């Protein structure tokens with residue numbers, strides 16, 4: 001499994017900020033190329049501004065399933081609510097945070 005930075009509290013990438021049953025993904029940040037469990041972990045550990053993935057880059061593998069270690073592309077992740085490999089459920093509430101990680105249309 002790729003290294004996950006930040007304040008993780010277990011091996012499934014839960015962190016001090018988000019550690020519910022389904023908080024099992026980490027996201028690779030475009031700015032530094034590192035996996036963090038959440039944007040708060042990123043901001044506490046790094047001193048640069050976050051850069052979001054643009055739509056042209058949504059085929060990049062940038063979402064890590066903390067349950068099985070599979071790396072999803074952003075497109076795969078945005079179109080599922082579970083891991084496409086191990087079927088572990090992802091937190092549907094994460095969609096509220098998509099703008100912190102991914103480019104979103106302004107007219108949506």
Ligand SMILES: [Zn+2]
Nearest residue numbers: 029031032046
């Ligand atoms: Zn960064």
Ligand SMILES: [Zn+2]
Nearest residue numbers: 015017038041
């Ligand atoms: Zn965190």
Ligand SMILES: [Zn+2]
Nearest residue numbers: 065068083086
């Ligand atoms: Zn999985």
